[in-house]
Amino acid sequence: MIDLGRIRLFRTGLGPAAGPVVMLVHGWGGDGREWSAHAEALAERFRVVVPDLRGHGRSEVPAEGTTPAEMAADLAALIDTSGPDPVVTLGHSMGGQVVNLLAVQYPHTVRSVVALDPAHGAHGEEVEQIPARLAAYRADGSRAAAGFVAGAFAPDAPAGLRTAHVRTMLGTPGHVSAQAYAGMYTDPGAVGVRPHSERYLSRRTQPALTVWSSAEVTAWERGTLLVPGSRVDHWLGRIAHRGTGHYLHEEHPRRTVRLIEDWVNPVTSGAA
Numbered sequence: 001m002i003d004l005g006r007i008r009l010f011r012t013g014l015g016p017a018a019g020p021v022v023m024l025v026h027g028w029g030g031d032g033r034e035w036s037a038h039a040e041a042l043a044e045r046f047r048v049v050v051p052d053l054r055g056h057g058r059s060e061v062p063a064e065g066t067t068p069a070e071m072a073a074d075l076a077a078l079i080d081t082s083g084p085d086p087v088v089t090l091g092h093s094m095g096g097q098v099v100n101l102l103a104v105q106y107p108h109t110v111r112s113v114v115a116l117d118p119a120h121g122a123h124g125e126e127v128e129q130i131p132a133r134l135a136a137y138r139a140d141g142s143r144a145a146a147g148f149v150a151g152a153f154a155p156d157a158p159a160g161l162r163t164a165h166v167r168t169m170l171g172t173p174g175h176v177s178a179q180a181y182a183g184m185y186t187d188p189g190a191v192g193v194r195p196h197s198e199r200y201l202s203r204r205t206q207p208a209l210t211v212w213s214s215a216e217v218t219a220w221e222r223g224t225l226l227v228p229g230s231r232v233d234h235w236l237g238r239i240a241h242r243g244t245g246h247y248l249h250e251e252h253p254r255r256t257v258r259l260i261e262d263w264v265n266p267v268t269s270g271a272a
Contacts, residue, residue, distance in 0.1 A: 001058070004077040007070075010058035011051035011078065015043035020088065020264055022046045023075070027093030028119070028180055029145055029169035031057030034092075034250060041257045046264060049087070051078060053098065055176035066176045067183025068119075068191075069105075071098045076106035088264050090114040092249055096210075097184060097192065104203045113208040114263060116249050116256070119184045120197035121217050127193055130185050137181050141174020145181075154245035161250055198224055209263050211235055213244045233259075 001010050012032065022042060024035040032050040039048045052059040054074055055066035075098065079087055088111050091099035096118025103110040122130070136144040146169040153162045169177070185192040191200045201221075207229035212218040218234040225232065235244050235252065249256040 002078065002081065004074060004081070006077060007054050007062065007074050008060040009051050009054065009074060009078060011049055012039075013047065013049050014039050015045070015047045017047060019045065019047040021049060021082070021085070022260065022264055023049045023051070023079070023087050023089045023099075025051065025075070025089065025091035025095035025099055026053065026056070027091070027095045028184075029056070029142065029149060029172045029177055030092075030095075030165065031168060033057070033168075034165075034247075037253050038249065038257055038260070042260060045261065049078075049082075051075065053095070055180070056172060061173055061176065063175070064179070066179040067187060068094060068098045068101055068180070069183060069189065072101035072105055075099075075102050076109050079106075079109040086111040088112050088114070090116070090260060091118065092116045093246065094119045094180060094184060096120070100201065100204060100208075101191070103206050103208075104200055107205055110206050112206050112263070113204070114260065115208070115210045117213050117246050118210060119192050120201070121194050121220055122185065122192050122197075123194045123217075123220070130193075134178065134181055134186060137174075137178040142169050142172045142177045143174075145172070145177040146170050152246035154251060157245050157247070157251050161247065165247065194220070202226060209233070209259075211248065211259070213246060213248055 001008055026034050031052045035050050039050055042048045053071045055061050086109055089099035096115030097120055099113050103113045146166045149165050149169045191197050201224045207227055210221055211233045215234050218232050222232045235248055245251050
């Protein structure tokens with residue numbers, strides 16, 4: 001646990017102290033344990049830092065302010081404690097929104113961004129569902145949120161993965177689930193809905209790699225890229241012609257590790 005003044009965060013570190021730093025950021029209602037296998041593999045070559053975001057896992061749970069914007073500010077403070085060098089930040093889902101906010105609002109802390117099925121670019125039916133979902137999360141807390149999580153996996157996802165994430169969400173304080181969701185999509189300044197996403201992504205100055213489970217959103221985000229070396233990938237599922245689930249980093253852990261290794265080395269050497 002580290003006391004940043006603004007919040008106390010739990011984080012772990014693996015790998016050589018002098019290696020390029022990679023920060024792995026979990027999503028909504030999760031915690032850093034979902035990156036355990038990736039961290040072990042990446043620690044052979046990089047310094048891997050895995051925080052629990054505010055309100056999640058073993059970090060402090062404030063009564064208010066458990067939003068992506070505050071989480072990005074927390075991570076900026078955490079990175080600043082480690083020295084002047086920027087880091088490669090990787091986030092899943094809400095964590096993908098957090099690391100992009102970090103890159104835009106605290107650019108000195110971020111060398112490049114990797115986002116996996118990030119919580120931005122919401123469009124059409126998804127936007128129409130936001131008010132009802134938020135009302136459910138405010139009324140029923142993490143139990144309602146766990147229902148959403150249960151449906152976010154491909155049919156052939158690894159055994160136990162769905163149960164592990166449902167259990168973690170159920171253990172997340174209800175007010176955290178609701179505040180974080182509102183912070184992603186409905187609060188003033190929220191960037192999760194597509195027009196707002198486009199404006200904030202246009203302010204990003206670092207190379208960025210985004211991986212989506214949706215072909216439609218992949219095509220949309222490719223049209224937003226401005227920084228040389230950036231790209232957007234679309235991943236299919238483990239069975240040919242089937243889609244992958246939302247937790248694609250855990251459904252495809254080896255592929256995710258290779259993706260990060262291939263991305264970090266050129267970026268840290270200045271080639272990307």
